[in-house]
Amino acid sequence: MVGTVRAARHPRTAGAAFAAGLALGAGVVFVALGAIGAAVSGHAVVLVALAVGAVAVASDALGLRVRPQIRFQVPEPWRREMPVSRALFLYGLLLGTGLTTYVPATAAWALPALSLALGNVRLSVAIALGFAAGRALPVLVLAARGGERVLAERPRGQRLLRVLVAASLLLALLAGTVQAAGTIASPAGDPSVEGANLAWQQPGVGGFLRQNGTTAQLPGNNPAIGATFVAWHNGPQLTVADRASLTPLTVDSVPGVQTIAVSRSWLAYRTPTEIHVRPVAETGPGTTVVKVKSPAQLGRPALGVDLVVFHRATSEASWITAVNIRSGKRLQLRYSQDALLLNPSLDGGQVLYVKEARCSQQLRIGRLGGGGDHLLYEIGPLAGQDLGHERHHTSQGEHLPCPFKPRVTKKMLWTTALSPTTAYVTVLTPGNGGHTIPTLLAVARR
């Protein structure tokens, strides 16, 4: 390939055609993998991708022979039968797919697996461009500096490249694992987000608002932000204020108010057993959206354009429900008789919610209408399992709830907030006397 580029009458044009073909070929394959991953993403896919990545890191770091290899070569006659630039573009297209010719590093095999696991088209495009650059640069550099002979006579260069590739891949894997959830504040919980601005509650202290890079305490509790507003409450006194100046717009008394949501047009609040909605500029109790009897519970309300969503949990099942505030029409977004569905939030037609299942706790995101929810973050379940059989008895006939030994945690995923780039979730850690301590985490939205 280096020789073909060097032999072209205009090597730069030929090199650009080769790079463009590589980018296009890689883009098609990796974007397709990302789209498939979005449909099938799950715990198993991520584990497989991590395993493949780990093998690739070890293989490249130790300089093991790259396996598997593809023997299929690009068609040699093309460079004689058509203009060189067109031939190079087509060569790039084939090489970009990753389905032809020798690969010099095992990391090349980790990239499709990672793309599948990420399940994100934008990230897949980034992977494709990285892959294309990795294949194009050696060819272009060697074409400019003296051909393959340079590399063939200095095998240490390739060895060094493989070590660098292994290090890059390892860093990417570690970063992906660590960045899975970053702590925003602790103790802190019940996030509310509008663009890049974030509000939360610090238990026993009050509400905080972070906007334009500055964090300030608010004169109240359980703050919520939306459009240009911020709302908080002091006991029953509920205040809606301008977010920039914190100048109160409305102040009234709402007995029992615990949590609030605010949008451009509406304000929703929850008491221990009810959720109410009213126009944001008005005062008074507003319209009762839903009412339950203890021990059934309602979650924190979240607002869309004209929608209020919330969870309802009982000993029979749990629901995430959306109510059209203008028409009163109800829509059951999610329902489970097995798991606990909690604390939804909305952004751009997507719903983020917590699913406490028997074998894991998950932060999930999906379309309002349902179907194809993605896993954003996952921790272990809240309870372990026994042996499945009694002591001094065989395991024949036992039936364990989880297919793998669960990594039990006392931490519980709780309230959520969703921005165009980030998902926020409160994690509750049990303390003394049944009390829980919240920690606010941010998870990159895929």
Place this chain on the structure above:
Amino acid sequence: MFSEAVAGASSRRGFLARTGRAILAVAGGGFVLEAMRAQKAEAFHFCGHIYTTGSCPHPTGLPRVDANGFPLRAVDGHAVDDLGRPIDKLGRPVDARGHVLIDPDGNPLPPAPRSRVCQKTGHEFGFHGQIDGAWYRCCGGHVRKLIDCCGYTRTRINGDAALTGYCYSGRHVFCVMYYDTKITC
């Protein structure tokens, strides 16, 4: 113990077991008898279970239930929800000391679904699960009620053919559960 002896003697397989032991005693002597006794204790996955049908799916593993068929944690008999969490009488999750877990706003954490083990099994495997009959054994010093989860199904949870067991009206045993009574034996 007397009750255990009575239970063992009156079981449907008691005669065969006694006959088998007698033949083995004649043929192989004490060594084989000892092996047989050991097998009696360890052959099935929980005490009192005398056949190979598997456990019903249960939040914590061993299929211990209360008198109404709701799941209990086998190790201590504490009520658990479908997530396996210990709960109070209202279904609210509690910590290891029995305190109701409360969120930062001071509200109890929400209850999770809690289902009758047999009915949930039926729902999961596509039949109507119900309890027809049961049998009793002495286990750990208390009378244990062993319960068949029945349904109109040809296969059992193991994947092979289901048997009639203590099911009636054409229903078959899909899986088994147990309820530990407080009656000593």
